[in-house]
């Protein structure tokens with residue numbers, strides 16, 4: 725089955741999105757701004773180490789399909805696929821994996837949305853995922869992302885609430901093409917999981 729067919733199967737609300745389209749000017753200009761300081765990777769591309777995804781899967785149950793909506797080179801997607809999940813993989817940039825799609829402009833719907841989003845757009849990604857996801861959202865983000873006034877309201881939302889933060893006890897080192905990335909190992913990461921059916925305060929667990 726082609727990816728487009730899979731996407732159509734994801735939801736009856738599949739709209740007018742055309743795969744492989746040139747990304748929107750708005751998205752390009754926002755993402756492109758990360759290039760200008762010369763320090764961040766182009767388009768915020770930092771692959772997630774597969775072991776970090778496996779640690780999430782040891783702790784969280786996902787039912788239904790998975791949409792990796794900023795799939796990069798497929799590092800998260802491949803772990804889910806190897807566990808037998810149906811995975812839809814898309815990214816703003818064609819990196820030779822999945823289909824080209826601006827998540828923030830998309831009207832596709834999936835059972836679960838799992839990604840390591842571009843950091844500067846992370847709040848936009850979570851808010852969008854709450855609209856396009858049916859069951860759970862899992863995002864690999866910095867621990868400090870818990871703070872900031874701009875995210876306060878989103879964290880208080882009880883319609884699609886934050887369920888658990890899985891904090892890595894040891895720093896996660898990021899590699900790209902086998903090469904350790906600059907400043908990698910200096911940042912604390914966690915998985916943030918939202919669950920539409922969850923009722924209660926968010927919990928914290930540690931991944932050791």
Ligand SMILES: C[S@@+](CC[C@H](N)C(=O)[O-])C[C@H]1O[C@@H](n2cnc3c(N)ncnc32)[C@H](O)[C@@H]1O
Pocket residue numbers: 751755767768769770771772793794795796797798799800814815816817825826827828839840841842843845
């Ligand atoms: C931090 S990387 C993570 C890649 C992959 N999720 C992983 O964990 O290995 C963020 C990815 O987001 C993609 N991206 C940036 N803006 C996007 C958008 N508006 N829609 C979809 N993908 C986007 C980038 O091209 C990049 O591949």
